[in-house]
Amino acid sequence: MPPDTAxxxxxxxxxxxxxxxxxxxxGLREALDEPAACYNLSLTYPEEGRxxxxxxxxxxxxxxxxxxxxxxxxWIAFAxxxxxWAEDEQTELRGRIREIYIGYPHPTLRIETGExxxxxxxxxxxxxxxAGFTETxxxxxxxxxxxxxxxxxxxxxxxxxxxxxxxxxxxxxYPERIRTG
Numbered sequence: 001m002p003p004d005t006a007x008x009x010x011x012x013x014x015x016x017x018x019x020x021x022x023x024x025x026x027g028l029r030e031a032l033d034e035p036a037a038c039y040n041l042s043l044t045y046p047e048e049g050r051x052x053x054x055x056x057x058x059x060x061x062x063x064x065x066x067x068x069x070x071x072x073x074x075w076i077a078f079a080x081x082x083x084x085w086a087e088d089e090q091t092e093l094r095g096r097i098r099e100i101y102i103g104y105p106h107p108t109l110r111i112e113t114g115e116x117x118x119x120x121x122x123x124x125x126x127x128x129x130x131a132g133f134t135e136t137x138x139x140x141x142x143x144x145x146x147x148x149x150x151x152x153x154x155x156x157x158x159x160x161x162x163x164x165x166x167x168x169x170x171x172x173x174y175p176e177r178i179r180t181g
Contacts, residue, residue, distance in 0.1 A: 086149035086160045090179050093118060093146045093159055097166070102128070102135045109164070111144055118157040120146050122164070123173045133164065133171040142166050147178065 095113035148161035162174040
């Protein structure tokens with residue numbers, strides 16, 4: 001191979017482009033003045049009849065992206081279900097923490113009460129952290145008082161917390177929703 005030839009390789013180093021003629025056809029973004037070896041992490045080969053980043057590739061990626069968004073919208077809507085599932089009246093729930101989850105879509109606590117095991121949803125992770133509640137704020141076994149809106153389905157032991165108190169500290173998760181009195 002002449003010393004001034006640039007060759008592009010894939011991950012497995014199969015040649016994609018050989019010689020300066022490919023650079024002239026647009027296979028390289030700029031002409032190489034010095035001998036060089038380039039590596040391409042693409043799995044597209046010239047024998048397939050198209051180069052990486054061709055208009056066909058962009059259309060394919062756009063179509064795949066649109067399909068992914070279309071499939072994600074119902075999940076996003078489900079994950080951000082709001083408050084419609086919860087009663088308007090607020091309730092207090094006292095118990096012992098059995099499980100703590102800090103993550104998406106909502107951090108949760110599983111609380112053991114005299115009525116059984118309850119799922120207590122907090123705000124989204126950033127909102128919960130802004131309220132001061134993090135993974136170190138509570139531990140399994142801690143006593144907790146949760147104020148919030150329980151599920152409209154009475155058999156479901158689920159509460160959307162607006163405020164929680166644990167280890168003698170109060171965390172206002174949704175301060176604008178707290179009703180006193």
